[in-house]
Amino acid sequence: MHWRLLRPFCWACVALLLMVTGAGAEAQKSAHPSEFLFIVQIVLLIAVGRGLGETMQRIGQPSVIGELLAGLLLGPSLFGWLWPDAQHAIFPQTPEQKALIEGIAQFGILLLLLLTGMETDLKLVRKVGKAAVAISIAGILVPFSCGFTLGQFLPENLLPHPEARLVASLFLGTALSISSVKIVAVVVREMKFMRRNVGQIIVATAIIDDTIGWIIIAMIFSLASQGSLDIWSVGKAVLGTLTFLAVSFTIGRRLVFQLIRWANDHLVSQAAVISVILLLMCGMALITHLIGVHTVLGAFVAGILVGESPILTRQIDERLRGLISSLFMPVFFGLAGLSADLTVLKDSNLLLLTGLLVLIASVGKFGGAYLGGSLGGLTRKECFALASGMNARGSTEVIIATIGLSMGVLSQNMFSIIVTMAILTTMAMPPMLRAALARLPLGKDEKARLEREELEEKGFVANLERLLLAVDESANARFAAHIAGLLAGARGLPITVLHVGSRARQQQDKRGDDASHETVVKHAAKAIAEIDEASTGSIDVTTRARDKKAGAAIVDEARKGFDLLVVGMDKVLARDGFERKIEEVTAGFEGPLALVAGKGAHLKPLQAGAFRILVPVSGSAVSRRGAEVAIALARTSLVPLQVIYVTTTRDKGVRRNVASMSMLKEEAILKDTAALAARYDVDVTTTLRAGISPEEAILQEIRDGSADLVVMGVDRIAGEALNFGSVAAAILRKSRVSVLLVSNGHGEHRPASAS
Numbered sequence: 001m002h003w004r005l006l007r008p009f010c011w012a013c014v015a016l017l018l019m020v021t022g023a024g025a026e027a028q029k030s031a032h033p034s035e036f037l038f039i040v041q042i043v044l045l046i047a048v049g050r051g052l053g054e055t056m057q058r059i060g061q062p063s064v065i066g067e068l069l070a071g072l073l074l075g076p077s078l079f080g081w082l083w084p085d086a087q088h089a090i091f092p093q094t095p096e097q098k099a100l101i102e103g104i105a106q107f108g109i110l111l112l113l114l115l116t117g118m119e120t121d122l123k124l125v126r127k128v129g130k131a132a133v134a135i136s137i138a139g140i141l142v143p144f145s146c147g148f149t150l151g152q153f154l155p156e157n158l159l160p161h162p163e164a165r166l167v168a169s170l171f172l173g174t175a176l177s178i179s180s181v182k183i184v185a186v187v188v189r190e191m192k193f194m195r196r197n198v199g200q201i202i203v204a205t206a207i208i209d210d211t212i213g214w215i216i217i218a219m220i221f222s223l224a225s226q227g228s229l230d231i232w233s234v235g236k237a238v239l240g241t242l243t244f245l246a247v248s249f250t251i252g253r254r255l256v257f258q259l260i261r262w263a264n265d266h267l268v269s270q271a272a273v274i275s276v277i278l279l280l281m282c283g284m285a286l287i288t289h290l291i292g293v294h295t296v297l298g299a300f301v302a303g304i305l306v307g308e309s310p311i312l313t314r315q316i317d318e319r320l321r322g323l324i325s326s327l328f329m330p331v332f333f334g335l336a337g338l339s340a341d342l343t344v345l346k347d348s349n350l351l352l353l354t355g356l357l358v359l360i361a362s363v364g365k366f367g368g369a370y371l372g373g374s375l376g377g378l379t380r381k382e383c384f385a386l387a388s389g390m391n392a393r394g395s396t397e398v399i400i401a402t403i404g405l406s407m408g409v410l411s412q413n414m415f416s417i418i419v420t421m422a423i424l425t426t427m428a429m430p431p432m433l434r435a436a437l438a439r440l441p442l443g444k445d446e447k448a449r450l451e452r453e454e455l456e457e458k459g460f461v462a463n464l465e466r467l468l469l470a471v472d473e474s475a476n477a478r479f480a481a482h483i484a485g486l487l488a489g490a491r492g493l494p495i496t497v498l499h500v501g502s503r504a505r506q507q508q509d510k511r512g513d514d515a516s517h518e519t520v521v522k523h524a525a526k527a528i529a530e531i532d533e534a535s536t537g538s539i540d541v542t543t544r545a546r547d548k549k550a551g552a553a554i555v556d557e558a559r560k561g562f563d564l565l566v567v568g569m570d571k572v573l574a575r576d577g578f579e580r581k582i583e584e585v586t587a588g589f590e591g592p593l594a595l596v597a598g599k600g601a602h603l604k605p606l607q608a609g610a611f612r613i614l615v616p617v618s619g620s621a622v623s624r625r626g627a628e629v630a631i632a633l634a635r636t637s638l639v640p641l642q643v644i645y646v647t648t649t650r651d652k653g654v655r656r657n658v659a660s661m662s663m664l665k666e667e668a669i670l671k672d673t674a675a676l677a678a679r680y681d682v683d684v685t686t687t688l689r690a691g692i693s694p695e696e697a698i699l700q701e702i703r704d705g706s707a708d709l710v711v712m713g714v715d716r717i718a719g720e721a722l723n724f725g726s727v728a729a730a731i732l733r734k735s736r737v738s739v740l741l742v743s744n745g746h747g748e749h750r751p752a753s754a755s
Contacts, residue, residue: 033096040090041101042331044074049330060430067330068398068423071337081343091338105335108328109399110299113214114281115324117303118317120207132204135372139205139390140177140212142368146360147176158353160411168414170220171404175397175418176361177368178213179206179390184429188389193437197446198382202389205369210396214300215241217400218293221407240291248284248301256280256305257540261494265560273316277306294403310465310494310540336398339405340416354417358424365391365425385436392429397422451679460592460625461487461632466494468562470554470585471517472501472569478605479598480568481517483740485524485539486633487564487594494540495521498557500550500585501569518543550581555588566594573597573732578722586722591745593716594629595724601708602738614642614707614737616698619669626713626742631677633711640683643673644701646694695730702737709738716743 052066052073073079080087092098151169156162184206193199218241263276281302288298345351369390373383401418404410410418442450469484471477481497488495497517518541525539544557554565567586571579572595586593615630617623627643634641645666670686677684689697698710710731714724724741732739 033094033100037090037092037097038100042104044090045070045334046327046330048074049334050326053330060434061427062430064329064333065423065426067333068337068419070330071334072340072342073337074334075338075340077337077340077342080341101331101335104328105332105402108324108332109402110281110285110295111324111328112332112399113296113299114277114303114306115321116210117300117305118307118321120210120304120307121203122207122304122308131201131376131378132208134376135201135205135369135386135390136208136212138372138375139179139365139369140209142177142371143361143364144173144177146364147173150176150357150360154414158411158414160408164409167220167223167409168404170216170223171400171409172414172418174213174216174220175393175400175404176357176364176421177209178396178400179209179365179392184389184392188433196437196440196450197443198378198385198437198440201373201376201378201382202386205372205386205390209390211300213396213400214294214297215245217403218288218297221294221403237292241288241293241297244288244291244297245301248305252284252301253305253308256302257309260306260309261540261542271319274320277302277320280306296399296403310492332402333398336402336419339402339412340419341412342416342420344413344416345420350413350417354420357417358421361393361421362391362425362428381436381440385433385440388429388432388436391432392426393422448679459628461628462491464488464491464493464563466562467496467564467566468554468557468589469495469497469517469521469566469568470500470550471497471567472499472581474501474568474570475603476570476572476596476598477501477517477568478520479602479738480566480596481520482524483568483594483596483633484566485521486636487566487629488521488539489525490632490635492525492539494542496542496544496557496560496562497521498553499543499545500553500581549584551584551588554585558589558591562589562591564592564594565589566596568596568598577729583722592625593741593743593745595741595743597732597739597741599736599738611637612639612642612706612708613637613711614644614698614701614705614709615673615711616644616646616694617669617673618646618694619665620713622713622715622742622744624673624713625744626711627673627676629713629740629742630711631680631682633709634677634682635680639706640685641677642687642701642705642707643670643677643684644687644689644697645670646689646697647692694727695734698727698731699734702735707737709740710735711740711742714741714743716745 049067049070050063052070053063054066056066056069057063074087074091076084076087148169151172152165154165154168154172159165159168161168184202188199188203219237259276259280260273263273267273281299284298284302285295286298289295345354366387369387370383373386378386398419401410401415401422405412405415464487467484467488469481471480484495487493499517521541522539544553558565565586567582569579569581569585572582573579577583582595586595611633613630613634615627617627630641666688670688674684674686687701689701692700698712701707702710712728712731714728717723717725724743728741732741
């Protein structure tokens with residue numbers, strides 16, 4: 001048992017001895033940069049950094065702490081102190097050799113800021129904006145003032161350039177005032193407090209902190225580059241930064257979305273999108289460099305814009321994050337730890353200064369955040385939790401200190417002190433925040449919001465990211481376009497309209513822009529915005545006229561990643577099933593389908609909010625999916641949503657004694673659907689029809705009620721022909737009102753149910 005525990009350590013020692021031996025041989029062989037040493041350095045930083053990061057996560061600490069500790073262990077603080085010759089052999093101080101690993105680290109800074117920007121949720125900031133801005137300003141001003149004041153009284157031997165004390169003081173004030181949004185978000189997310197009110201305020205405040213911090217660093221960089229306080233140069237940098245931010249969040253936002261969409265839609269390789277993202281990051285970093293501020297601001301803003309792109313697929317997002325987390329983070333933070341020499345703390349004066357810096361940083365940030373929370377109207381418990389969370393410096397401080405060291409603004413000793421402060425404050429934050437959050441009670445309104453968001457997270461409509469609309473030139477196609485616009489409008493989802501009719505292009509020209517499918521989609525999205533404050537009513541619509549057979553065109557589009565195919569064509573049914581064109585269009589799409597069959601008034605020009613919807617539910621997963629879509633469409637309606645419970649195919653033939661049954665199951669399903677609708681402020685009326693077949697119950701409700709649209713969740717049954725089961729077929733043929741069938745995809749689990 002003991003040997004099993006010691007085995008990894010023994011193998012690590014053997015590997016280290018081999019590396020030291022090889023490094024010594026390489027050092028004697030040539031004075032030129034060694035590829036062998038470079039790879040050895042990468043191996044050690046990744047292996048030790050990821051290993052300690054794993055250990056830190058297991059004890060409730062962020063993994064970045066392990067990566068920093070790896071650098072400290074491999075640097076002069078431990079390895080260099082215990083075995084200096086070996087440490088110097090593996091990490092020589094020759095400029096040529098250091099340039100190799102530092103090049104990786106410098107590019108890693110940009111990637112880390114890209115990742116931080118991608119994790120920045122501007123919607124969250126807008127949601128709790130006023131409170132977060134007030135807290136952030138107070139939380140920055142107090143510790144910044146403390147850090148700047150401390151910088152003015154630092155001994156000259158701690159400043160590489162005493163004549164540039166102003167810049168050093170600004171750097172120190174910034175380092176003490178900015179929280180690490182990545183560390184804060186990780187801890188809040190791990191504790192499942194991300195959706196709590198105070199959790200959202202903490203993360204939003206950290207986002208604003210980070211954003212202000214990188215703008216300040218960009219300004220200080222410009223100031224340091226001039227060597228003195230040149231008002232004209234600093235003013236030009238400030239104006240350039242403000243212009244860059246304004247253009248980025250207006251024209252740039254649209255441009256980034258279009259570039260990512262173009263790469264996703266036109267380039268074959270999945271890695272092409274990652275390449276475009278990296279090129280965007282580098283391009284924006286170069287722009288900020290040209291206007292006289294640091295490249296980190298460009299990378300950070302690029303990350304924000306990339307993260308807001310509505311078609312950034314989860315797979316691409318995970319691949320990019322995996323590359324950064326597995327390679328660049330351990331290398332950068334490990335190198336930062338290597339640059340810090342904690343042995344200098346044996347000097348009692350430096351040790352005292354380190355303790356003073358940690359105290360000032362903690363008290364200043366805690367006090368400023370607590371004051372800001374009080375001014376923002378938070379309770380004392382919420383203020384304490386907020387102040388505890390904002391005290392983590394982590395990766396942000398290390399990046400700031402690294403920039404200061406590379407610019408010659410901070411001395412080696414001051415860099416080591418700031419890294420120590422970052423490690424200590426970050427390690428103290430998680431237990432303090434956990435203790436503070438555990439004491440916060442859950443309010444009634446907050447509980448209702450959390451329940452709604454939990455349902456949304458698991459729901460079908462809430463997880464749609466991109467829609468494909470396949471239409472011809474018919475009136476039913478306009479009806480389908482209206483439905484697609486209502487579904488996409490609530491969250492601003494991009495829609496691709498694919499014209500699959502034989503005369504679509506000619507008919508499109510005859511109708512003109514006012515009657516086009518694209519215009520119908522956009523008008524529907526605006527109708528959603530009128531009743532939903534969170535919706536802007538603006539969605540991106542791309543039109544494609546097919547240049548090949550309809551089925552092949554759908555297959556080509558499906559590869560680009562769509563969550564739902566909405567089909568609207570002139571003829572839906574044939575004598576013995578679906579029309580051949582419908583079969584052709586749907587055959588090549590593996591995901592969920594929404595098949596539209598308009599009738600009556602819906603084949604005429606539509607007015608927003610005209611739907612009177614009936615949705616059958618049975619308790620199955622597919623019927624719940626249909627209910628979600630019905631609720632999303634009913635939000636623009638002035639009449640209640642009609643919900644009817646029907647039996648599934650498994651219930652057919654089962655004898656029921658309605659008079660003696662309690663109907664608990666059926667009533668529970670209806671109540672669950674009504675509760676789901678209520679969370680979106682949709683009124684419902686419920687009907688329970690038991691003892692008859694599903695199709696009879698639905699058709700009878702249509703005859704007795706006032707519904708003009710039936711929305712049904714149906715199973716897509718595997719086979720050569722398109723088949724949604726006998727109930728769906730009967731409703732399509734016999735219903736006098738419009739029908740919308742919402743099916744699962746080919747690869748989804750399909751229980752044996754009818755609706």
